[in-house]
Amino acid sequence: MALESVIIAGGGMAGFTCAKELRARGFEGRISIVDPEGIPYDRPPLSKGYLLGDQDATQIRLIAAEWFDENNIEIITSSVVDLDTETPSVTLADGTVREADKIVLATGGTARRLPIPGGQLPTVLELRTRADADHLRSVLTEGTRLAIVGAGLIGAEVASSALKFGAQVTLIDPVDPPLIPAVGETLANRLHQMHTENGIKLITGVPTEISVDNDGVHTLALADGSEVIADVVLVGIGIVADTVLATTAGLDTDNGILVDLSQRTSHPNLYAIGDTARTRLEDGTLLRRAEHWEHAMNTGATAAAALLGQELPTHGASWFWSDRHGVHVEGVGSMLGEGTQVIREQDGVPVAAFRIDGEGLLAGCAAIDGGMLVRAARRIIDKKKPVSAEQLADPAVDLKKLAR
Template sequence: MTLNTIATIGAGQTAAVAARTLRRRGFDGKIVLIGDEPHAPYQRPPLSKEFLAGQEDRESLMLLPEAWREKQDVELLTGTAVTRIDTASAAIELSDGRSVSADAVLIATGGRPRTMPVTGPSPERVHYLRTIDDAERLAAQLRPGVRLTLIGGGFVGLEIAATAKGLGAEVTVLEADQVPLARILGSEVGEVCTRMHLDNGVAIRGGVRVATVATRPDDVLITLDNGEVIGTDVVVVGIGIVPNDEVAQASGLAVEGGILVNAHGQTAVPHIYAAGDVAARFSESAGRHVRVEHFDNASKQAAAAANSMLGRAGAVDAAHWFWSDQFGKNLQLVGSARYTELVLRGSAEDGEFTAFYLDDGIVRGAFALDRGEDIGVARELIGRAIGPARLADEEVDLYDLLDEDEEMVTV
C-alpha cells in the first residue's frame, strides 16, 4: 500500500519519537498526531522531579517545538479524543463526530493512573500524577510544612516524596509491600533505597494497606485496614497505571493487559501499530507479550514501529532500561532483577554501588546507584555467565569481562 498519511492516536512520548523517526527516514507524506490533551507532546519524567520542584518550566518539557513541527510539516490536533478506528479503511473516528483518514496508524495512547475511591468535600487535596496539569496542581500545594502522604511507594511515588521533601513538606509513604521497590529491585536493593529516604527524613511505612480516603474541608483522613487513622493535608495516589486500550477494544483489536502487537509493533491488522505504555509487545527472549512503562521502551518501540511502517527492519528486543532521580542520586536498572545471587560492586553504605542480578550464574540485570557508567557495560553482560568475584572486584574493568564469559545464553 502507498503510504500518503500516517497518524498517531495519542500525542505523547511515543507519538513524538515516531514522528521524528518517520521524517528522519525520509517519509515525506502527511503526518498527523491526534492527542486528547490540550498540549503538544511533552516529557513526563520531569513531572515528578525537576518540573515539580519548580526547576524546569513547561517550555523545557516540549518534545516537538512548534518551529520543528512547522518545518517538518507535522500536523498536531490537540484536545481531540479518538474513539475508534475503522480497521478496514483505517479511518480514525473522533469523539466530536469528525474522522481522519490515514494509510497507517500508530496507537500510542499510553496509560492513566489507577484510581481509588475518595469521599468528602475536598477532592482537590487528593492527587494523581500523569500530566503537566496534574503536576502544576500538586506543586501549588507543596508548601513548607505541609503534610504530604503518598499512597504507593513505587518509583514515581518515591520521586514525588524526594521532591516534596526538598520543598520542605513533611512526607509519609504508605506501601503495601514490606519494602518499597522490592518487587522491582529485590528486597536488598529496595532496602537500600528505603534507607536513603529514611536518612533524608521521609517516613516510610511498609506492609500497610489503605482501606479508605476521606477528605474534610481542612485535611484528609486515611484509614488503614487495621483501623489506624492517619491525618494529612495532601495525598498523592501512586498505585500504578492502566493502559488506555479502549480505542483498540472498540476497533476489535486484540487486547490482553495492553494492545497485543508483534515484535515490530504491528497488531493483527497490518497497517495498525501500537507502541509505548499501551502496547504488549511480543518479546522473543521472554517468549510472551510484555508491556513496559518506561521512557526508553516508548522511544525504542516508536522508532521500531515507524521503521516497520516504512518497510525497514523494526524489531527491538533489547534489555529494558530506566532511570530515576531521588535526593540528588541517580538510579538506573537494566534488564531484570530476577536472581538467585546478588553481587555488589561498590558500597551500599557509601551510597554508590552497582548490584548485579545473577540467576543460576547468569547475569540477568543490574541496578546502579550513582554509577550510571556501569550500566552501559552491564547491558552487554546480560545473558553471560560471569564469576561473582570478578563482578564485585573494583580492580577489574567491567569491559574486560565481556571477553571472559563462560557461556552466552538467551535472557
Template sequence: MTGSIDRVVVVGGGIAGVSTVGALRSGGFDGELTLVDAGEFPYDRPPLSKEYLCGERTFEQIALRSPRWYQDEEVRLINLSMVTALRPAEGKVELGDGRLLAADRVVLATGGQAARPPIAGVDSRRVHVLRTADDADRLRRVLVSGSTVLIVGAGLIGAEVASAAVELGCKVVLVEPTSPPLAAALGVEVAAWLHALHADRGITTVAGPVVSCTEVSSGIEVRIGGHAQARVVDAVVLGVGMVPETSLALGAGIEVDRGFLVDSGQVTSNPAVLAVGDPARCRGRDVPRAEHWEAAQLDGQRAAATVLGAAPPVPMAPWFWTDRHHRHVEVVGRMSDAERTVTRGAFGGRAFSVFGLRGDSIVAAVAIDDSIAVRAARRMIDRSMIVDSASLADPAVDLRKLLRG
C-alpha cells in the same frame, strides 16, 4: 503489511508517539504524517514527578520537540484534539470536532490514566494523582512548606513524589503494603536500602493497605489497615500504577487484554493499526507491560520500521532509571532472573553497583550514581558474556577491559 502507505496518523504525543513520527521521517517516509495530541504540545513525562513538580523546569522546557522541529520534519501536529473513533476499514480517523483524517496506517500511542483503586473516598478533591502536567500543577499548589501529604504507593512515582515533597518542605507519610517495594526489579538488598533512604530524609513509612479517605474540617482522614489510629493530612497522592487507555481499540473491534495485544512489529489484531508505549503488550507472552521511557521510545522505532518495511531496532536488555533523594538509580535487565549478586564498590556508598548473575553470566544490574557500570553491564547482558566475579566486584578493574575479553 500490504498496500501503498502514504498517510500515517499517530494518536498520542508522549515519547512513544513522538518517537514513531521521528523514526518514520528519519527512516525515509515521505508521505503525509499527522500527530494528534490532546495537550498544547507533546511533552516529556518523567520530569513531572521531579524537576517540573519542584518548579525547576517550566512547561515549555519539558517539550519533547520544539515547534520548529514539527515544521522542519513536515509533521502535521493537531493539538488540543482528541481522536474519538477509528475507522480502519474506511482508512479514516475521526476527531472530536467531527473532522475525518485519512489514514493508511494508524499508530495508537494513547498512554493511560493514573489508577484509582477502589478505596472509599478517593474521589475527594484532596486526593491527587500524577500522570499529566495538569495533575502536576494541581499537586504543586498543595505541596507547600509545612503541609502534610500522605502518599499511597512507594514504587517509582510514589518515591519520586515523596522526594520532591520533602524538597518543597512538606511532611511526608509514605504508605506501602509491600516490603520492600520494587524488590523484583531491584533485588531485595538494593530495594531495602533505597526504601530506607526515606527515613533518613524524615519521611514516615507505614506498611499496610489504605482502607478509606474521609474529608474532615482539618484536611482528609486516612485509615490504614492494621493501624488503629487514623492519620489526618492535608493531601493524599495515589501512586499505584496506570490503567491503559484502550477505548479506541475496543470501539474498533481490536483485540485487547490488559492493554493492546501486539506482535513483534507492534501490529494489533487489525493490520492497519499499530500500538506503542505503556498500553502495548506482546501477544503470547504473559509478562507485564514495559511502562518505561526507553521501552516506549523503542516501541515507536519498531512501529516505524514495520510501516517502512525496514529492519527493526536490535533488541537490548530493558533499562530504566529513577531519581530520589539526590541519588540516581539505573536498572538494566531483570534482577528477578538472577541466582546471585556481586557488589562493586561499597554498598550504600557514594557510587556503587549490584550485578545479578545466573551462572557466570550477567542477567541484570542496578547502579547507584554509576552510569558507566550500568552501560557496561547492558552490553555484557546483550552479548551473554561469561564474566569473572572477582574482576566484576573490583572497582580498580576497568569494566571496558572486561568487555574486550
C-alpha cells in the same frame, strides 16, 4: 499500495518517536499526531525538575516546537473518540473525521485508582500530566501534610521533591522495601532507608478507606486500624493501559493492546506502541507489558520501521532510571528470577547489585550513582559475555574492560 499517510493517536514519547523515526527513515507522506496536550513533552520531569519549578513547560518539550513545522508533522490538539479500522479513520472530539493509510495507537494509560471507598475522590491526586504537576505544586507549601500511596519510582521521586517545599511527607506502601524486582533487595533497602534519613515517615500498610472533611483534611484508614491525616493525598500505584479505542474497534486486548513483534495489532491497519501495547508471540505467549521511558521510544522506532517495510531495529536489555534525595538510580535487564545475586560495595556501602542467571550470564544490574557501570553491564548482557561473581563484586574491576 505505498504508504502515504499515518495518524498517531497520542503524543507521548512513543508517538513522538514513531513520527520522528518515520521522517528519519525517509517517509515523505503525511504524518499527524493527535493529542489533547498538543506539542509532545517529556513526563519524567513532572515528579522532579518541572514539579520543583527548575524547568518550565518549554524546557520539558521532547523537541522544539518549530521542529514539527520543519518536518511537516501536523499536531492536532484534540482527542480521538472513535476509531474505524477499515477506512481506516479516527473521529476527533469535535466530530471531525480524519483518514489515513495506517493508524498508530500511542494512547498510554490512565493512573490506577485505589479500589477502596474514597479512592475516587476528586481531591485524591495523581501525577500523569503537566496539569497534574501544576496542581500538585500549587498545594505543596511549608508544613503541608502530604500522604503518598505507593513508594515505587513516582511515589519516591515526589516524596523527595516535596521535601523541598517544606512538606511533611508520609509514604505508604504494602511492601517493605519496594523496588526489589527492579534493583534487588540490598539496594532496595538502601534506597528506602534514604526516605527516613531525610525526614519522611514510612508506613508499611494498605489503605482501606479515604475520607475528607469540609476543611479539606483527609483521613486514610489503614488495614491495621491506624490512620494517617493529610492535607494532600497523592496515589502513585502504576497505570491502567488505555485500551478503550482498541476494545471498541474490536482489536485483541488483554491488559493492553496485543501486538506482534512489529507492533502490529490484530488488524493490519493499526499498530500500537508504548505503555498501552503488549506483545503476543507467535505461539500465543503474552509478554509482560512494559511501562518505562525507553520502552516507549523503542516501540515507536520499531513501528516506524515496520510501517515502511524496513528491517526492524534491535534493542538492548531494558533500562530505567530514577532520581531521589540527591542520588541517581539506574537499572538494566532483570533483577527478578533465579540465579545468583552479587553486591558490589564501596567503603562498606552497597552501590551496585547484579544477577547472574543459571547459565552463568549476567541478567541484570542496578546501581546508585553508577551510570557508567550500568552502561557497561548492558553491553555485557547484550553480548552474552560470561562474567564471574568475583569480578562483579570487586570495585577495582572496571566493567568497561569486561564489556569489550
